[in-house]
Amino acid sequence: MASNKPAPEAPSRFGSEYGDDFATRPATALTEYGADYATEYGTDRGSDFGNDFRADAAGPDRTWEEWNPTEESVRPVRGKHRVAKQRNGLARSSTVLGVGVIAAVGAGGMATAQSKPPVSISLPDSIADNLPDAKSLPGVGALFSSGSEADEAAAATASAPLTSAGITTAEAEQGTTDAGEALRARILQQAEQQQDAADAEVKAAAEKVAAEKAAAEAKKQQDAAEAKIAAEKKKAAEEAKKKAEALRLAKLAASYAIPTSSYTITSTFGEAGSMWSSGFHTGLDFAAPTGTPIKAVHTGTVKSAGYSGSYGYRTVLELEDGTEVWFCHQSSIDVSVGQKVTTGDTIGRVGATGNVTGPHLHLEVHTADGTGVDPMTWLRARGLTV
Incomplete structure (x- = not known):
């Protein structure tokens, strides 16, 4: 196995890699480093590296000092042409790379996206099996239509006027364009x-x-x-x-009947006065001439008949409901105890017996429990006008 070659030494400022006559070579001879090299650095290459760079300016006895570049001594890099890195001791600028790219384009041509082979994508079977059919997707199935259908749709779209966009089928059928x-x-x-x-x-x-x-x-x-x-x-x-x-x-x-006739009401029930032993009048007085007939007010039975102190001659008639009617101050009595009489029968005569000031009939009405009531109200309640 061949061993790797030793790395070349780093070139000096005027290294032999470019030749000893690098400073004196004309700009036309530098096309191998790029067509614009001479334009970038000019024919006066010494100005880029210092005034003492030119060979014609170097004397035989000139002493060379070690060059230590500083921020003041190094010119700023112009444009995109700068030293990127050193590889194998050789500094390559972007100009050299640009020349390489141009050469590659001239040799092989520019690759386009259309010439690139399709990239295959693989999916796991668990996902691929569950994917829906592309033709069933809304708005996608039309992309997979047959060639004739696609051609017809394209022809219809091309033939349709631009102003017909947005017209519904019904409007189109009606002639709207x-x-x-x-x-x-x-x-x-x-x-x-x-x-x-x-x-x-x-x-x-x-x-x-x-x-x-x-x-x-x-x-x-x-x-x-x-x-x-x-x-x-x-x-x-x-x-x-x-x-x-x-x-x-x-x-x-x-x-029922009024007890007498040709009468005048002289005293009513409840009147107060000293002439009555109870302090008030307990009946209704019908003043009439002596001997005026006294009639039974209703059918009943004679309960008592005779003289009764201050009442004079008195007849008590008991009705069927137990009510008692007293006829007092009579001059005479024409009935006896236990006798039944009917309405309108004569039972006595008007007189002035007992405690009186003149001839009159004193009429009293007592309920079955012995309570005295107003004779006038009682008679009117039975349809009689007194």
């Missing part, structure tokens, strides 16, 4: 639909208000009618009640 006009028509149609919807909403609201108003008016009329009917019913009921009461009183009046 201008997309702007179709859009305008759609906007007008939408505006008309919105206006119709707004009008319908306003109409529905008005109909609702009218219906509510009509319902309220109908309810008001119904309530008024019901109130009128209720009032009429109430009035009719009251009238019927009055009529029934009148009939009842008429029947009672037929069975």
Whole structure:
């Protein structure tokens, strides 16, 4: 096995690698380092490396000092031409690399993306088996159509005018070819639909208000009618009640009678006065001439008949419900105890016996429990007008 060659020594400032006559070589001889080398550095190459670089300026007795580049002594790198790195002791600039690239292009040509072979992509079977068919994807299946279908679609697209974009199938069937006009028509149609919807909403609201108003008016009329009917019913009921009461009183009046005639009411029930032992009047006084007949106010049985102190001659008539009617101050008695009498029968005569100031009939009414009541109210309740 051959051993590697030893690394060459680093060239000196005027290394033999470029020849001892490097400083004196003409610019035309430097094309091997790049066509623009002479232009970059000029024919006066000594100025780039110091005034003492030129060979013609170096005397035979000139002493050379060691060159230590500093920031002040080194010119700034111009453009993109700078020393990138040293390889094998040789400093290569971007100019040399550029020349290499140009040579490569001239030799092999520029590689394009179309000439590159397709890159194969492999997927695991677990993923590849679960991938959907590309033709079933929305918007992708059309890319896999047959050649004739693709040609027809391309021809249709090419033949369609640019202004027909955005026209629906229905509009196209109707002869619409201008997309702007179709859009305008759609906007007008939408505006008309919105206006119709707004009008319908306003109409529905008005109909609702009218219906509510009509319902309220109908309810008001119904309530008024019901109130009128209720009032009429109430009035009719009251009238019927009055009529029934009148009939009842008429029947009672037929069975009851005023106890005397040609009378004047002189004292009523409950009047206060010292002339009555109880302090108030306990009956109803009918003033009438002496001897005026006294009649039974209702059918009953004579419970007592005779003289009774301050009442004078008194007759007590007991009715069927247990009520007692007292006839007092009589001048004479025409019935006896236990005798049954009917309404209107004469039971005695008006007089002035007992504690009196003049001839009159003192009439008292006592309930079954012995409580005295107002004779006038009792008689009126039985249809009699006193």
